[in-house]
Amino acid sequence: MRASKFYIKTTREAPVEAESISHKYLTRGSFIQQIAAGIFSIMPFGQRSLDKIRNIIREEMNAIGGLEVTMPVVQPRSIWQESGRADTYIPPLARFSDRREREMVLAPTHEETVSIMGRYGIASHRDMPLILYQIQTKFRDETRSRGGLLRVREFEMKDAYSFDADAEGLDASYNAMAQAYHNIFSRCGLNAVMVEADSGSIGGKDSAEFALLADSGEDTVLTCDSNACGYGANLEKAEFLKIRNASEIAKEVEKFATPGIKTIQELATAEGVTESKTLKAVFYTIEDQVYVIVIRGDYEVNETKVRNLMGGAGPRLATRDEVSAAGFVAGSASAVGIDSKYVIADDSAVENANLLAGANEEGYHLRNVNFRRDWDADQIGDIAAAVEGHKCRRCDGASLRQHRGIEVGHIFKLRTIYSDAMNVKFNDVGGKLQPVFMGCYGIGTGRLLAAAVEANHDDRGMTLPRSIAPFEVVVVGVNMHNNDEVRELAESLYQQLNDVGIDTLLDDRVEAPGAKFADADLIGMPVRVVVSPRSIQNGGVEVKHRKAAPSESTIHAVDEAVPAVQAMLNR
């Protein structure tokens, strides 16, 4: 490709609203153009990088037997009613009516349509395993967009779906997909970690997320410090080892005055004990009912874990009015004297004796409160949030470390939730009708590009790996428009590089050399070849890797230039 025929509209300055590195560089490099909040056009440079990403994904999907399909963005709402998600997936689901007043949605994901595709043809265990995938546009109307392509409303996703006859088959498909994902991310220059995750609104059982650890991410990921252990999970899912207090004989409850004390910290300080000797009471509303959630004072509640414990209903913090209407005294609240139906407890709260708790009376607390004797809960489980420094539960010792991360991929074992709802069934070996075991697997292509920039850049621009940079090599002809020798050599080199299959851009624009160098660096041309009167005088052409300093170029004789470029590309 010749730069004079390409659409290069780089700028020195990025729009003020561009906060993240990837947003700035992708905008300045004319890869993307914003149209509305969370809605972008992809420009020619961006298109080239995304095409390369898509091809890497296709190769890896095809390698595990995936078959590419395309499913519709616009779908009748009725199929969402069939799966039961029409009413549970409300905010992100963009709806409209067509001219016949038929209710339509813009697809945010494709479990429904792929289930319909699956049930059309899967009749026998012999039809499986089957993996279908597509690379296609999604729309989610809820998420607050941010960071350029990092989080958008309209986005392209590679979504794959597996169909298997049983749980073992699903495990095999899931594991093959996990390996394919590792391959994809490493080929795109990303060191992504696979961590356990909550399955959220997609549903299903096991799920894992692939995260690029980066401060610009909006995900929180915890990993075990021990390399041997390797445990990792996102915040919604992460478990940790709860350190129990030393066991004690239960003592008599004592009520005592605590004027002005409202917080756990104040209470623990006033009594001269650690926060682990206290019980914290927090109020959540779940389906219009106020619940008191009890957790040991040194831990925090993880809402996602509460949702899962309560069967998927969305908890939210109760309002001040709801709390007082339910008869609780904020600041001095506890589960003591509360009907256990409305009490949810973290296991940390029930495993420790003689704790401090609110007296449900303004200005009073209780000493020596004990589970079962003084209060009870119908729902008990792990609902505590892990934070940096907590001990790993997997290896019983090492500390958990907390990171920010960009979620670049997510894989789920759906099992039979969609096949049951959507009637995807097959005859097993014994001739019995069984639901299909499904899995689903997603990668956001645009986010992957943005993440790759977050992970590969310097102060001059992007340093994307060869595999996903828009071009592999740029040949810069210095003043080639008015120097025949330079022009002929640059043209010849351009031809030779193309002939050996290297994706090359010839910068034949009438621009000052500095402008061409600045653009090559901004866009992140992996290898730069300079042809100029000076290079010719020095014996040939200059070859430089993008990551090398501007002074670190090497001169190569003309007939050795192509092998030198190939060697540098492959290093």
Place this chain on the structure above:
RNA sequence: CGGGGAGUGGCGCAGAGGAAGCGCGCCUGCUUUGGGAGCAGGAGGUCGCGGGUUCGAUCCCCGCCUCCCCGACCA
């Protein structure tokens, strides 16, 4: 959904109740040519939209729209 901020040529910004400006970019010509060149001459704006106040509003007032950032959190 809550809180904060911002809308002025393609991009970055300034501006004042009375004839819309600067830098970058763009066009033409000349000069220049190794890290975003110089000179000269040009093109390009419904000052987000609607209403109000005023002799006069891009500026003041009211309403709306859009975009960005932060928070989605413990009583």
